[in-house]
Amino acid sequence: MGLDMIRKASRNAALAAAALTASAAAHAAYDVDILPPGSPIAQQIYDLHWAIMWVCVVIFVIVFGAMFYSIFKHRKSVGAKAAHFHENTTVEVIWTVIPFVILIGMAYPATKTVLEMKDTANPDLTIKVTAYQWAWEYDYLQDGVKFNSLLATPRAQIEEWEKKGEAKNPDYLLEVDNPMVVPTGKKVRLLVTSNDVIHGWYVPQLGINQYGIPGFVKDTWFKADKPGTYRGQCSQICGKEHGYMPIVVVAKAPEEYAAWVKEQKAKAPQAAAPAQVAAGSPSTGAVATTAAAPAEDPNRKWTTDELKALGEKVYAANCVACHQATGKGMPPAFPALDGSKVVTGAKGAQVALVLNGKQGTAMASFARLSDSELAAVITYTRTAWGNKAGEVTPAEIKAARKG
Amino acid sequence: MSAATHAQDHGHHDDHAHHPTGLKRWLFTTNHKDIGTLYLWFSLTMFFMGGVMALLLRAELFQPGLQLINPEFFNSLTTVHGLVMVFGAIMPAWVGFANWLIPMQIGAADMAFPRMNNWSFWLVVPAAILLVASFFVPGGAAASGWTLYPPLIIQQGISIDMTILAVHILGASSIMGSINIITTILNLRAPGMTLMKMPLFVWTWLITAYLLIAVMPVLAGAVTMLLTDRHFGTSFFNAAGGGDPTMFMHIFWFFGHPEVYIMILPAFGVVSAIIPAFARKPLFGYASMVYATASIAILSFIVWGHHMFTVGMPAAGNLFFMYATMLIAVPTGVKIFNWIATMWQGSMTFETPMLFSIGFICLFTIGGFSGLVLAITPVDITLHNTYYVVAHFHYVLVSGALFTLFAGAYFWIPKFTGKMYNESLGKLHFWLSVIGFNIAFFPQHFLGLAGMPRRIPDYALQFAEWNMWSTIGAFIFGFSQLLFLYNMIECIRSNRKAADNPWEGADTLEWTHLPSPAPYHSFETAPVVK
Amino acid sequence: MGNAQPGGYYFAPPSHWPIVGSSALLLMAIGGVMLMNSVGGGGWIFLAGTAILVYMLFGWFGTVIRESEGGLFNKQVDMSFRWSMSWFIFSEVMFFAAFFGALYYARVYSLPWLGDADNKLLWPEFKAHWPSAGPYLPPQFSAMGAWGIPALNTFLLLSSGVTVTYAHWALRMNNRKGLILGLLATVLLGFTFLGFQIYEYVHAYADLNLKLTTGVFGSTFFMLTGFHGFHVTLGAVMLTVILFRSIKGHFTADHHFAFEAVAWYWHFVDVVWLLLFVFVYWV
């Protein structure tokens, strides 16, 4: 079929429409098209969409052409007299059968694409994607690389309540600290799951939208054609920060990818065995398993100031959403940490709480952070604002994980 | 006024002479018209409440960045907007029309179970109180989306329990209302009113009521499981205990998809009454309309999976749901074609009800087409949970269900009140609505194609322009609705007396056999239908 | 008063029962929410709501019974009752369908998925086989066997179906004694069933470690049998009412819809039990 022709025609029409609206307001981004596809499946989706769209447009024009013709010709004000027919089996059969045939024409190519999308066999590379409220964890099962990926846009650009925010980054809300990196031209299989609630790993240009369902692993795959950066967002409402959970995939030539893997491994020694996800069991009251910590140099000695400095960063990335930069939280839903009994009380209780989370509340387990990060963020909360409690060391976290 | 109707008019006087007045009349009423009126005012109120929520969230979406409300509250607004519009505005409005019209259109005196009818209405009110009050409890209103997916719903506070119990009460109300409607239609028809002579509004409601009875209990079951998962330690939706969050989605959408047809089938009935009236020509293909409605209803039970193409169902599941969903285009198309054939070679005039009906046909078809695009599994992968879906369902719900509600209100208000509404104001309402609506929702297709997720309070910069337009359109549309409110109140208070049949082409019993306003009890002695 | 025309529509007079019922449900909902979230006073509000609901049910049904016995209902009204009861039972069927659907889905889909190769990443030790409490909870519990009490209960309910049919037959034959004895037997069988059911629950909690919280098996087991038991209770209470009305001399050989409605309901409860027996206890 002339899918190519349809593709060209649709591009042109889309461009024309865009140009029209754009002339109305210069420089504005009046996109009316799907983003350029970056994978073979995305390309098929793109073509399917426009093919079906054009069929619908044609039907629309014919059907409503007839209706408006009738509206203009058969109006009382131009002296139309009403006819009295009210049945005609032949036309009724025709307009039942023709749509049916058109639908079969649409279903055929769609079926091919569905079967292809679902074929996850023989991947070149498998990455386990775990969603957290609100971060993505990528675990390269063969290459032994594992890291978290969080929103990188500073909150000052987001919150404009007091004053008009700072100028926004060009990739406002679509930028992360650690993007997922993949080699081009390779079949990447994703094993998507979640640690807490349902999230959606959605990168339109790669033709992927897959829910991460807590306790289940669902697989899907993509192949990035060309080097480039592909952006997406979490597609399923997952709590208050659902809008702040971007995904960035950077596709690199295979050699560059290999170099990237090396570099990552140099940063952190070999990751431990795949972490067990704590598919929390809020209502049954079962305690979440503590995930194996991301590996790091266990012998490093931290000074209190180093801990506080790291802690502030970890806090800004993981905790501000609920407990706020001021530590005042948003009571009653999200308690203040400034002056909190737990935070100013015994170490053990706070460590246990942050490590395991609290079942049935939005306070999730943060066991996915490393020992030093946890020590840092806990130390930070215990010493920031008006709090004056003591520091917590990575060794104490390590001990807490075991027991 | 004919002699026959006058006699009836007389007959009921002594019987409701000692009916209570004032507040008691409305609290205790067993009269289908009073109850219909209660439903209609209630739903209009809820529509404005849901609308204000929509405008608030649109205001936040006017620009990127957070200016007005925090994300948690935004999610609550989205959720309660969806719930209030679906369960508070559209559904009760259709029940209101059913109450007013069904007895008149089949030549009955009243509904089959007048006391239960009253209860159906007075259950909706406590449910609405629970829903709206949940904004004021600690933690704020439900913020999970109207689909209430676990486990997110397990995390949240008191408001979720209020929402769940509200849904239970609404379910009880809908089931009783539907039993009442089905029984009335099956058992209280006037002599000679065979099934295949019933006006299409009655037919569509018969089928709608059947859908309601079939799916409301399923929803009740689903939210009951949520409740026990939350508070009593069951593991229906918890993988750790062998359950599955996806299971909730299956059960919810088994309800949810028929639910959307529950909101649109009565609309088809109303349009099938209005188009022939203003084309002055009988409805084309009456029988095929009935069969098409029934086919849509039956198919609606086997398409729910199209809301779940991204959960990772096996390929066979995806394909089955894709094919079944696409099939619905066939009977729906039959309806569209029948309406156009009804207009063909008619002698048309374009009063407000007709304008809204024509607006409905065009815009609903756009919504149907976007539905078809979403039904194509691979395409849905890029569009799922984006603004394309939001555009789709507002085209079918707002310019579908809501526009026909307006059409129905303008069409029947002369019969309800005996007064005529202001035609030019009605037309103004129509044009502002159409324009505002399209500015608000057409650009959302583009946002979705470009990948903007729904249920987010803040968005990337490339989405800014279309969102700005969408918000502008939403405000135009929203404020135009004040015209409707004004027009209705002004009509009721005016003294522009309406004729018994102000519409040349209207030929159902309420127009041909009853005066305007219709008497308190429609037909105390049943008319004989030839 | 309403007016009833022979052969015409019965105009029910305005009634305060519905609004009383709505207030009751609102109170129950508020009280229930407070109870579940441990807000003080919830229990009392819930109780007050329940009391009002019971009062309303007595009042409302009382009114209808008086109207019925007063001969205000004609054949058409009788037919309306029949339609409405059938559709009501259909809605109940759909309610149970949701829970049977959950059982089916958990057994046929989610458990096998949890045990499949990909999910080894999350649940390395889990082997999916029914009955199961899922991959996370301690699995030491025993399922309820089918051939003890459940089989006996099946026998009881089936017999009660026979006795209620006998009572109906007797009523039609104007055999009041048969009617009352048949009903009495049905009620007794119903309550015996409930007694065994309670015994079974105690046994499950005490000896089998099978609880509502025992993963998806416990959830589906207790919710399905629990809702069924609740329906049996309702049915038995309604049968008791019918029994007392029969003793008072209500119902005639050709005018006894209330009796039939309850009998239908009883048969429905019976059929649900058969499904439970097969899918929850047996296979």
Ligand code: HEA
């Ligand atoms: C009144 C409400 C209503 C109606 C009538 C419909 C009608 C349809 N809907 Fe819609 N839908 C919703 C309300 C409705 N929907 C809502 C509320 C949601 C979102 C829920 C949520 O997630 O919150 C939704 C979501 C939704 C999705 C999921 C999207 C996603 O989340 O990813 C899909 C996917 O298949 C879909 C498809 C359809 C289809 C195929 C129809 C069909 O019935 C349309 C049929 C009509 C036509 C096709 C036009 C007329 C036909 C012709 C002129 C004949 C010739 C045509 C051809 C041969 C093409 N709908």
Ligand code: HEA
């Ligand atoms: C059922 C019908 C229905 C109707 C009629 C509407 C009507 C509208 N909807 Fe609704 N919408 C839904 C059903 C409906 N919606 C559903 C089911 C969802 C999904 C929820 C979810 O994701 O969970 C949704 C979601 C939804 C979103 C997506 C939110 C998100 O994803 O975060 C948006 C955004 O634009 C939106 C906008 C609107 C607007 C602008 C209207 C307008 O039509 C509203 C018109 C406005 C008015 C009628 C207001 C009139 C008031 C005044 C003029 C003010 C007067 C002032 C005072 C008296 C104080 N809706």
Ligand code: CUA
């Ligand atoms: Cu994560 Cu939305």
Ligand SMILES: [Cu+2]
């Ligand atoms: Cu649907």
